[in-house]
Amino acid sequence: MRRRFDFAFAPAYRLPAMLFGIRPETAWVDVGDDELRVRFGPWRLTTALENITGCEESGGFAWIKTAGPPHLSLTDRGVTFATNGDRALCVTFRDPVPGIDPTRTIKHPGATLTVVRPDLLRDVLTDLTGGSAAGTTSPTNG
Template sequence: MSTRFEFAFAAAYRLPALAFGVVPATAHVDVADRELRVRFGPWSLVTGRDNVVGAELTGDFHWLKTAGPPHLSFSDRGVTFATNGDRAVCVRFATPVPAIDPTGTIRHPGATLTVAEPQRLLDVLTGG
């Protein structure tokens, strides 16, 4: 059994996302009993649920830092999958996971996800 969360696409994010193959049909988060899967156009992140050690609501992102493809935070190596600048869930991992590069060399200790139902995703991930 899996619960799917769609990304919330703001108008200003649609065209930059489209240029990288990120559209509603190719952008979602699936949470199953044992696995978390993120698809964002051609990018993906997969990890065990037991690797999720925390999550919190966040938001108010700057368009230049989030629109288009996934973005890497130079301060903490986190990855942001954003389709709006309003609200998101920041998920933290015990063991960093690959997502942004095809070789898996860069590993992320966290992922920010701008899903349409951030509070619901937070509740599912944290048992809230």
Template sequence: MTREFAFDFESRYRLPALLFGVTPSTALVTVTDDELLVRFGPWRLRTALANVARTQLSGDYAFHRTAGPAHLSFADRGITFATNSRRGLCVSFVDPVAAMEPTGTLRHPGATLTVTDPEALAAALQP
């Protein structure tokens, strides 16, 4: 079974996202029976569901830290795919994953995804 989760675009995020090719038609999270796939404009994240360690609802993000392209946390190397400041889901991985740069050298221990229904995404990622 495949489930798709659209990103929740807050109006003030639309223009900065558009400048980097991130639109409602180019941003989507897909969960299959065995994989998590994230498309965020030109950025991609793909990993086995077995690689998902845990999830946590989060929110109240700073606009200047989340608007525009994918963001890298210098504190923990996590990646953020944000389209709103209100709420999202933090996904932690057993083994870090590639997503930000094409060579896959930089790996992320977690990803924050601001989808329209983070609770449903969390449920879909459970074993």
């Protein structure tokens, strides 16, 4: 079984995203029986569901810090895949995963995803991880 979650594109984010190849048809989050897959234009992030340790809704991101390509948090190395500044789901990982650089050298302890229904993505991840994704953590906040 696979569930797809589209990114929620705010008008102010569309043009900066398009400049980097990020459009509704090239950006989504897929949740399968055993893995989470993120596509954000040319960027990809994949991890096993068993690697997910927490999910927390967040929002209120500054446009300058989140519009365009993925953004790397200099504080904790988390990655933000944002198409709006209003609502997101911050997902944390037990073992950091690559996603922002083509060499796959930089590894992220968490990813912020501005999908259409962050609450539904949280519920699906919580169900599929046996509740381990319900934990509150210190997520990346754009």
